[in-house]
């Protein structure tokens with residue numbers, strides 16, 4: 001029954017106009033045909049004056065991972081708007097532009113509508129609409145086949161966002177811990193490891209940073225204001241308004257830089273040199289917090305000796321930041337200590353030496369005595385809501401850890417890229433990966449080196465993709481499952497750590513459109529087919545949620561009314577000065593300025609500088625970031641958010657533009673060092689970027705035609721990232737390691 005494809009073709013999820021073909025004994029009237037796609041872009045929104053029955057229901061946002069809680073307003077069941085929940089500390093009653101536009105995810109008519117399967121129709125691979133039964137049976141059958149032949153561990157899960165809460169237990173019950181999320185090796189991993197190695201614990205999300213009490217804030221790359229993590233942006237703008245000293249290090253004059261007392265336009269890739277020079281000044285000028293360092297840290301003498309050569313004069317030719325600016329900014333930081341907050345960054349997989357850069361950042365935090373102190377890093381109140389009781393999961397014969405142990409000994413989560421690279425080895429791998437389930441992550445845009453991802457997919461026996469829109473990854477699937485949007489489903493509870501731990505509920509505001517279904521339902525259905533019912537003992541999600549809420553004295557009915565509830569056990573101290581006991585879960589029990597764990601693993605125990613590769617002549621380093629109205633590739637086709645920003649631009653310094661004879665507003669094609677080419681992209685000539693790099697917003701340049709609005713609008717960063725530098729400590733992919741030059745757009749494609 002399961003066809004074997006010698007080579008998968010990229011399929012557009014589109015019509016094939018064949019009817020009446022017998023598949024699985026059933027007449028196939030239901031092939032997805034062009035005419036099924038409504039002409040109108042999206043459902044209309046009702047207005048505030050539309051007469052009718054007004055209803056509100058609680059949700060939390062899925063447009064990014066800040067998960068702001070809000071209320072969905074509808075009139076006679078039709079969508080009107082989403083507003084922020086005033087009791088939610090993640091948003092304080094206000095959503096960001098993306099969250100407000102989140103309603104477009106629901107109204108979008110270009111969504112995935114039915115389960116689809118790749119089949120050979122008249123000698124050609126096609127997607128064919130199938131029933132849920134057929135799709136789920138097919139997935140279960142293939143998962144069993146892989147388990148029988150290779151073991152369940154050979155089935156890997158790539159997942160991101162809310163659905164992970166159900167697909168992860170499904171995989172663990174199945175016997176596989178081969179599970180990875182891009183939020184580790186393409187995002188926060190090096191930061192979590194750098195801080196854990198130093199302080200014995202990581203940062204988490206929302207970040208445990210005390211912006212409201214900080215008197216000095218240092219942003220190294222973090223482009224708050226373009227990066228729109230809601231309450232963090234609000235707190236940052238309050239800090240600007242109250243006159244906190246802001247120091248921003250960025251090769252680009254970002255929105256945050258424009259609010260700063262100091263903008264340090266650093267040569268990209270050299271931040272570690274600046275951090276070492278700052279540490280040098282802190283120690284040489286006795287600016288650090290002596291009492292704190294003496295009491296809590298390990299290895300200060302070694303650091304003092306090590307740091308001697310790393311003077312501001314040493315850092316100047318590397319970073320291009322003048323020595324007196326390095327000294328002055330170090331003194332500003334010291335003046336406000338411990339209420340000096342050096343932001344840890346969030347997307348930190350930049351140059352491959354990222355854990356070491358984060359280690360240097362953490363050392364500076366320790367010297368300022370701002371870990372555990374007001375205005376620095378606080379100890380979050382952890383919300384504890386018992387899990388639904390489940391039998392223990394079977395012990396897998398091998399896990400992702402067996403794939404990383406030799407290569408990246410300090411990885412604490414599975415790097416997506418490692419799972420991909422092991423898949424690529426096919427049968428030659430010691431632990432082969434033969435099947436993928438991909439939930440809510442557009443791997444072709446998210447993982448660098450997209451051709452490697454495609455080659456790996458070709459080695460698979462089976463791949464299933466769960467998404468809400470026909471993202472590029474769906475085109476490579478054997479089965480595509482359409483999830484309903486967050487506005488049409490329940491999910492697990494949002495349990496947030498922070499100064500005030502909270503629980504938020506997501507309940508469906510609308511019934512699912514077409515045949516889309518929630519992930520909890522898919523996971524439970526698959527569990528049933530795989531004989532794993534005992535790990536999904538609840539009848540439906542309402543029962544599951546109510547049970548969990550009852551454990552903390554709440555109920556589903558109450559949360560449906562309130563949306564957000566503060567958890568009872570708050571008001572514990574969050575700073576050392578308030579009485580929290582300093583405890584550091586490192587081998588020495590101290591803040592490890594000198595890392596004993598790194599030493600034992602054969603890495604530099606103190607962060608040594610490594611200069612990044614320089615661009616060849618005529619090429620410029622490709623750097624990228626966020627725009628306030630979009631999240632990665634997931635919103636560029638959203639009918640509301642598309643209207644706010646339709647394409648990205650490439651920022652180019654005027655001297656570079658002149659050298660290459662390109663003008664502001666002109667379209668160009670970017671070509672990287674390996675000859676990979678982008679779609680055409682509009683040039684923004686601006687003094688706001690250094691001359692040695694170019695900048696663009698990530699998430700544009702879709703190449704699946706079904707995303708009609710976003711198709712070929714702007715350029716994709718992923719396509720230009722054909723080379724990475726992998727972090728030897730934890731396997732993160734340094735992504736800012738590619739160089740581009742400009743090519744003219746041929747008349748025909750202009």
Ligand SMILES: Nc1nc2c(c(=O)[nH]1)N[C@H]1C(S)=C(S)[C@@H](COP(=O)(O)OP(=O)(O)OC[C@H]3O[C@@H](n4cnc5c(=O)[nH]c(N)nc54)[C@H](O)[C@@H]3O)O[C@H]1N2
Nearest residue numbers: 186187347440441442446466467468471483632633634698
């Ligand atoms: N080149 C480059 N690569 C990057 C980054 C970068 O800046 N540049 N950023 C990195 C970072 S920081 C991160 S966190 C990752 C983000 O990585 P991803 O989360 O993979 O990013 P998206 O491109 O938004 O892809 C998300 C996919 O999930 C789908 N989706 C959205 N909502 C739902 C839902 O409710 N259910 C289901 N089933 N699917 C849904 C979307 O349609 C989309 O296909 O990317 C990393 N990769």
Ligand SMILES: Nc1nc2c(c(=O)[nH]1)N[C@H]1C(S)=C(S)[C@@H](COP(=O)(O)OP(=O)(O)OC[C@H]3O[C@@H](n4cnc5c(=O)[nH]c(N)nc54)[C@H](O)[C@@H]3O)O[C@H]1N2
Nearest residue numbers: 221222223227228249252268269346347625627630631632
């Ligand atoms: N609107 C919006 N907001 C988002 C997201 C989104 O998709 N859209 N995604 C969320 C997620 S998951 C994440 S991880 C965060 C990411 O947000 P951040 O953690 O802020 O991401 P970065 O990649 O560190 O920041 C990009 C900035 O780094 C600068 N930069 C580039 N190279 C260098 C360098 O070598 N040194 C220095 N110092 N700066 C450099 C760029 O010019 C740009 O201003 O954003 C979150 N917020």
Ligand code: SF4
Nearest residue numbers: 061064067068096099
């Ligand atoms: S920050 Fe914006 S996109 Fe992210 S969860 Fe909050 S409202 Fe949604």
Ligand SMILES: [Mo]
Nearest residue numbers: 183187188347
């Ligand atoms: Mo991220």
